[in-house]
Amino acid sequence: MTDCFVATFYQFAPLDDHVDLRDRIEARCQMLGIRGIILLATEGINATVSGTRDSVLELLDFLKSDPRLAELTWKESSSPGHPFRKLRVRLKKEIVTMGVPGVDPARLVGTYVAPKDWNALLADPDVILVDTRNDYEVEIGTFHNAVNPNIRTFRELPTWCETNIDAGKKPKVAMFCTGGIRCEKSTAYLKESGVEEVYHLEGGILKYLEEIPAEDSLWEGQCFVFDERVSVGQDLEVGDYELCRGCRRPLSEADTQSEHYVRGVSCHRCDDETNPEQKAGFAERQRQMDLLQSAE
Numbered sequence: 001m002t003d004c005f006v007a008t009f010y011q012f013a014p015l016d017d018h019v020d021l022r023d024r025i026e027a028r029c030q031m032l033g034i035r036g037i038i039l040l041a042t043e044g045i046n047a048t049v050s051g052t053r054d055s056v057l058e059l060l061d062f063l064k065s066d067p068r069l070a071e072l073t074w075k076e077s078s079s080p081g082h083p084f085r086k087l088r089v090r091l092k093k094e095i096v097t098m099g100v101p102g103v104d105p106a107r108l109v110g111t112y113v114a115p116k117d118w119n120a121l122l123a124d125p126d127v128i129l130v131d132t133r134n135d136y137e138v139e140i141g142t143f144h145n146a147v148n149p150n151i152r153t154f155r156e157l158p159t160w161c162e163t164n165i166d167a168g169k170k171p172k173v174a175m176f177c178t179g180g181i182r183c184e185k186s187t188a189y190l191k192e193s194g195v196e197e198v199y200h201l202e203g204g205i206l207k208y209l210e211e212i213p214a215e216d217s218l219w220e221g222q223c224f225v226f227d228e229r230v231s232v233g234q235d236l237e238v239g240d241y242e243l244c245r246g247c248r249r250p251l252s253e254a255d256t257q258s259e260h261y262v263r264g265v266s267c268h269r270c271d272d273e274t275n276p277e278q279k280a281g282f283a284e285r286q287r288q289m290d291l292l293q294s295a296e
Contacts, residue, residue: 004082005053006227007060008206009074010046010095010181012106018042018091021066026089028062035084037226039095043106045069046095046181048227050082075179075206077236083227085289098185099155103192110175110187110198115208118201119218121174127199128165132157132177132186133224136249136269140231140241141221143176154182158189167194178223180204210236224250246270246282264289 015021018040025038029049034056036049045063049056063069113121122129122143131138131146138148149160165171173195175183183200190198201208205223212219214234222231222239230250231239241250244261247270255261260271264286265279274282 003078003080004050005056006048006050006077006079006083007056007074008048008077008179009060009072010044010179010184011069011072012044012095012104012184013068014042014106015040015044015068016042022089022091025063026087028059029087029089032056032059034059035082035087037084038087038089039092040089041092041095043104044095045072048084048225050079050084050227075203075210077206077210077232079227079229079238083229085228096181096185097154098158098189100158100189103185103188105184105188108188108191109184110173110191110200112202113174113199114202115211118208119212119216121199122218124172126172128171128173130173130175130186132175132182137178137224140250140252141219141223144218144220146176154185157182157186161186161190161193165190165193165195167196170197171195172197172199174199174201176201176205176208178204178225179206206232206236209234244270245286246274246279 022040032051032055034049034051036047038047038049049059060072060074064072121127129143129146131142131148134152135150142148149157151157151160165173173190175186177183180201180203187198187200209219209223209232217234222233222241224231229238230243231241233239241252244251244267245264246266249269251267255267258268260266260268265282266274
């Protein structure tokens with residue numbers, strides 16, 4: 001199986017014509033044979049795509065030809081085969097949903113910290129290190145001594161911040177997420193709330209795992225990714241988790257031994273969250289996926 005080139009990228013930029021832009025981007029992706037997820041909103045673009053190296057780089061050149069996206073950067077990795085089954089170009093209210101009006105990373109954001117400087121920042125005992133990802137992501141890996149807000153969705157993070165971070169105490173806060181985009185919003189939110197000293201990991205966990213040698217890494221475990229790879233580790237090597245199709249959470253090999261695990265249908269976390277009709281639908285979806293895979 002030929003490896004696919006995977007690019008993850010985002011940029012906050014005013015895209016008032018994002019509806020028309022969707023059609024142009026979708027047409028270019030189809031022409032190039034690219035799969036993945038591309039989200040567009042008036043505030044910018046957020047995407048992970050896969051294809052041949054040449055086709056993905058051609059797409060990126062196409063996007064960068066728009067002056068508003070000229071500074072677009074991306075993180076590269078590889079996958080054995082396409083990590084996506086199809087292409088989805090979607091219009092959204094936000095490219096990462098926080099649900100707080102007025103938060104604009106293009107105007108105000110925390111201080112970027114390059115991966116090579118991240119360890120030094122974390123060595124400061126006064127730094128409050130916050131993992132801004134969802135609970136199931138934190139469960140399989142995080143930075144040493146990071147605070148886990150135990151949130152199920154990113155929408156819950158502002159409430160957690162209100163309760164746990166007091167701007168009046170002048171805290172020094174460092175935040176991180178998978179690729180950096182959630183921290184754009186979360187650090188902007190903290191700055192808007194009056195927290196003066198806010199940092200975030202530039203390029204996110206993915207860039208850190210790509211650039212920092214294993215012997216120097218403060219990362220523990222694996223990093224959840226939102227595609228068929230499920231997780232990646234040091235040097236962005238594909239991890240050993242699989243995805244529960246019922247709830248979209250990662251499963252370890254031990255998790256698949258649970259009596260509640262049914263491939264493509266349920267796991268120990270979601271077995272009691274779906275009814276028999278939903279489970280039947282999931283089972284049929286898995287059957288169709290297996291048929292499609294066997295035909296390829």
